[in-house]
Amino acid sequence: MKPTRELALFLLASVASISAFDCSVDALQEAIGSEGTVVLAQTVEQNGTFTVNTTSVTNLPALCAAEFNVSTSSVSSYLFGIFLPTDSWNGRFLAVGNGGYAGTISWASMGTGAAYGFAVVSTDTGHTASSTFGDTSWAAGNPEKITDWAYRALHGTVVNGKAISKAFYGEEHKYSYYRGCSTGGRQGLKEAQDFPDDFDGIVAGAPAWWTTHLQLWNLKTLLYNAPSTASYHIPTDLFDVIADEVLKQCDPQDGVTDTIISDSRACIFRPETLLCVSSNTTDCLTSPQLDTLYHIYNDWVENNQTFVFPHFELGTEQYWSSGIGDGSDDTLASQAGFVQDFLGLGDSWSPYNLDWDIVALSDKMNPGNATAGNFDLSPFYNKGGKLLHYHGMSDGSIATGSSLYYREHAYRNMTSQGITVDDFYRFFLVPGMGHCSDTPTNVNAPWYFAGSEQSVGSGTVSSVPGYEDAQHDVLLAMMAWVENGTAPEYIIATKYNNDTDPLGEGVYRQRPLCMYPKQAKYTGSGDVDTPESWECQSLY
Numbered sequence: 089m090k091p092t093r094e095l096a097l098f099l100l101a102s103v104a105s106i107s108a109f110d111c112s113v114d115a116l117q118e119a120i121g122s123e124g125t126v127v128l129a130q131t132v133e134q135n136g137t138f139t140v141n142t143t144s145v146t147n148l149p150a151l152c153a154a155e156f157n158v159s160t161s162s163v164s165s166y167l168f169g170i171f172l173p174t175d176s177w178n179g180r181f182l183a184v185g186n187g188g189y190a191g192t193i194s195w196a197s198m199g200t201g202a203a204y205g206f207a208v209v210s211t212d213t214g215h216t217a218s219s220t221f222g223d224t225s226w227a228a229g230n231p232e233k234i235t236d237w238a239y240r241a242l243h244g245t246v247v248n249g250k251a252i253s254k255a256f257y258g259e260e261h262k263y264s265y266y267r268g269c270s271t272g273g274r275q276g277l278k279e280a281q282d283f284p285d286d287f288d289g290i291v292a293g294a295p296a297w298w299t300t301h302l303q304l305w306n307l308k309t310l311l312y313n314a315p316s317t318a319s320y321h322i323p324t325d326l327f328d329v330i331a332d333e334v335l336k337q338c339d340p341q342d343g344v345t346d347t348i349i350s351d352s353r354a355c356i357f358r359p360e361t362l363l364c365v366s367s368n369t370t371d372c373l374t375s376p377q378l379d380t381l382y383h384i385y386n387d388w389v390e391n392n393q394t395f396v397f398p399h400f401e402l403g404t405e406q407y408w409s410s411g412i413g414d415g416s417d418d419t420l421a422s423q424a425g426f427v428q429d430f431l432g433l434g435d436s437w438s439p440y441n442l443d444w445d446i447v448a449l450s451d452k453m454n455p456g457n458a459t460a461g462n463f464d465l466s467p468f469y470n471k472g473g474k475l476l477h478y479h480g481m482s483d484g485s486i487a488t489g490s491s492l493y494y495r496e497h498a499y500r501n502m503t504s505q506g507i508t509v510d511d512f513y514r515f516f517l518v519p520g521m522g523h524c525s526d527t528p529t530n531v532n533a534p535w536y537f538a539g540s541e542q543s544v545g546s547g548t549v550s551s552v553p554g555y556e557d558a559q560h561d562v563l564l565a566m567m568a569w570v571e572n573g574t575a576p577e578y579i580i581a582t583k584y585n586n587d588t589d590p591l592g593e594g595v596y597r598q599r600p601l602c603m604y605p606k607q608a609k610y611t612g613s614g615d616v617d618t619p620e621s622w623e624c625q626s627l628y
C-alpha cells in the first residue's frame with residue numbers, strides 16, 4: 089500500500105479535474121488501497137459495450153468499468169463491480185442487488201443504473217455459482233461465505249464503492265440509493281436494519297426477507313404436489329385451467345372485468361367448480377387434487393398453531409411450474425440445498441423429511457444472519473432514510489403475504505414508538521405482477537415501473553420509455569422523495585404492447601399502484617386502461 093501522504097496528494101490531484109483519474113488498473117488500485125485488488129479495468133465509450141467473460145452489457149453511457157476482489161476472512165472474499173459514468177455522472181451513488189443465491193455481479197442492472205448517470209456497484213456476494221437459484225454447494229461447511237452472501241459482501245461493496253467513486257470524481261456523492269428485488273429486496277431491508285447510514289433511499293421489491301422460513305416453504309409448496317404418482321398430485325398441464333377459473337371468478341368481484349384481480353385477498357373463490365364430473369380429468373380436478381389446492385392457498389401452519397409462512401395468492405397459478413412443480417424428485421432436490429448446505433444436514437437429507445424440527449433448527453441457526461427480520465427501522469428513520477417496498481400479487485416464487493407480514497409487524501413496532509410509518513416507509517402491492525416483473529399471459533396487468541429485475545426493449549434501457557418521470561419510474565420517485573420531499577402516493581405502472589419494442593408499438597395500458605392500504609378503484613367513467621380513470625381509495 090502507498091504511504092498515506094501520497095494517497096492524500098493523489099486524492100487532492102483528482103479533485104482538480106476528473107481527467108486526473110484515468111480508468112487504469114493503477115489508479116483504481118490506488119483508490120481502493122489495501123482494502124482490495126483490481127481484477128479488471130475497462131473504458132467504455134458512449135453507447136458502448138462492457139464485456140466480461142460471457143456477460144456483455146450494451147448501449148452504455150461512456151464510463152469506467154472496474155471489478156475488485158476484497159477479502160473478508162482467511163477463507164472468504166467477494167468480487168464487486170463498479171460503473172463510473174464519465175460524462176454523465178449525476179452526482180449520485182447507487183447499489184443494486186442480487187437474485188436467488190447470487191454468485192454473479194449484476195452487471196445488467198448496473199447498466200440500467202449507469203444510464204441514469206449513477207455511479208453504480210454490485211457484488212457477487214462472495215462466491216461464483218453456476219446457477220443463481222439451484223446452486224448452494226458453495227455454502228456447505230463455509231459459514232464465512234454464508235455471511236458474505238447474507239450481508240457482508242454488499243455492505244463492504246457499498247463502503248468501498250463510495251470511496252472509489254469519491255476518488256474518481258474528486259468529490260463525494262450527494263445522495264446514495266439502493267435498488268433490488270427478491271434476494272435484492274432482502275438485501276435492501278437488511279441494509280435498512282443493520283447499516284442505516286449506507287443509503288438515503290432504498291427501493292426493495294418482493295423481498296426474500298424471511299430466509300429461515302422462506303427457503304423451507306419453497307420446498308414445502310413443492311411437497312404439496314409430490315410425488316407425481318399420488319392421487320392428489322396436480323399435473324402441471326392443469327395449472328392454466330385453474331388460472332382461468334380463478335380469473336373468471338375473481339376478476340369481476342373487484343367491480344371491473346378487465347383480466348386484473350385488483351385484490352386477490354378479497355376474492356371469494358369456489359374451487360369446487362373445478363371438480364371433475366366424469367371420468368375425463370383433462371380440464372378439471374378430482375377431490376384429492378382440490379385438497380392440494382387447499383394447501384396451496386392456505387398458510388403453512390405447524391403443530392402448536394405455529395405460523396411458518398403465508399400462502400400463494402389467487403392469481404399466481406400460471407407461475408406454478410416453478411413454485412408448485414411437477415412432483416418429481418429432481419424438482420424437490422432443486423429446493424433442498426438450504427437444508428443440506430446451509431443447515432448442514434448434507435446431501436443424503438431427503439426433502440420428504442421436512443418437518444417442524446427442521447423449521448426449529450433453521451430458526452436456531454439463522455445461517456449468516458441472513459433473515460432481515462428486525463421490524464424496528466427507527467435508526468433508518470431517524471437519519472432521514474426512505475424505504476419504498478413493493479410486491480407483485482401474482483408472485484409465484486415468494487408469497488406476497490410475506491411482504492404484508494413484514495409491513496404489518498414493522499408498522500406495529502414503529503407506530504408504538506410514536507413514528508408515523510408512512511412518513512418514511514411506503515408499501516405498494518402490484519396487482520397481476522409476478523415475481524419482480526412480468527404478468528401472466530391471461531392477465532396482462534401493468535407491471536413495468538423500472539424496478540429491479542425489470543427490463544423492456546433491447547440492450548440497456550433505463551427508466552420507463554416514453555414516461556421518464558417520478559410518477560412512472562420507481563427510482564425517480566424515490567429520488568423525488570429523498571431530495572425534494574415529494575412522497576409517492578402512487579406509482580403508475582405500464583404494460584407495453586410489445587415489451588421488446590416499447591416506443592415503437594406503444595402502451596397497452598397503465599394503472600396507478602396505490603400506497604398500501606389504499607387500492608386503485610375505477611372512477612366509473614373513462615377507459616379502464618388509462619390511469620386517469622382510477623383513483624387511490626381507502627377501503628376503511
Ligand SMILES: *[C@@H]1O[C@H](CO)[C@@H](O)[C@H](O)[C@H]1NC(C)=O
Pocket residue numbers: 135146147
Ligand atoms: C448504439 O449502438 C447500437 C449498436 O450497438 C446502434 O444500433 C445504435 O444506433 C446506437 N445508438 C446511438 C444513439 O448511437
Ligand SMILES: *[C@@H]1O[C@H](CO)[C@@H](O)[C@H](O)[C@H]1NC(C)=O
Pocket residue numbers: 127128140141155216
Ligand atoms: C471469468 O470467469 C473465470 C471462471 O469462472 C473466473 O475465474 C474469473 O475471475 C472471471 N473473470 C472476471 C473478471 O470476473
Ligand SMILES: *[C@@H]1O[C@H](CO)[C@@H](O)[C@H](O)[C@H]1NC(C)=O
Pocket residue numbers: 127157158159164165167
Ligand atoms: C480473490 O482473492 C482471494 C484471496 O483473498 C483469492 O483466494 C481468490 O481466488 C481471488 N478471486 C479472484 C476472482 O481473483
Ligand SMILES: *[C@@H]1O[C@H](CO)[C@@H](O)[C@H](O)[C@H]1NC(C)=O
Pocket residue numbers: 368369370371
Ligand atoms: C376429455 O376432455 C377434453 C376437454 O374437454 C377433450 O378435449 C378430450 O377429447 C376428452 N377426452 C376423452 C377421452 O373424452
Ligand SMILES: *[C@@H]1O[C@H](CO)[C@@H](O)[C@H](O)[C@H]1NC(C)=O
Pocket residue numbers: 391392
Ligand atoms: C407443542 O410444543 C410443546 C413445547 O415445545 C412440545 O412439548 C409439544 O410436543 C408440541 N406439540 C406438538 C404436537 O408438537
Ligand SMILES: *[C@@H]1O[C@H](CO)[C@@H](O)[C@H](O)[C@H]1NC(C)=O
Pocket residue numbers: 235455456457
Ligand atoms: C448474528 O447476529 C448475532 C446477534 O447480533 C451475533 O451474535 C452473531 O455473531 C451473528 N452471526 C453472524 C454469522 O453474523
Ligand SMILES: *[C@@H]1O[C@H](CO)[C@@H](O)[C@H](O)[C@H]1NC(C)=O
Pocket residue numbers: 462463464500501504505
Ligand atoms: C421493535 O423491534 C425491536 C427490535 O427487534 C424490539 O426489541 C422491540 O421490542 C420491538 N418493539 C415493539 C413495540 O414491538
Ligand SMILES: *[C@@H]1O[C@H](CO)[C@@H](O)[C@H](O)[C@H]1NC(C)=O
Pocket residue numbers: 558564567568569571572
Ligand atoms: C426536485 O424539484 C425540482 C423543481 O421541481 C426539479 O427540477 C428536480 O428535478 C426535482 N428533483 C428530483 C430528484 O426529483
Ligand SMILES: *[C@@H]1O[C@H](CO)[C@@H](O)[C@H](O)[C@H]1NC(C)=O
Pocket residue numbers: 586587588589592
Ligand atoms: C416485438 O418487437 C420486436 C422488436 O421490434 C419484434 O422482433 C417482435 O416480432 C415483436 N413481437 C410481436 C409479437 O410483434
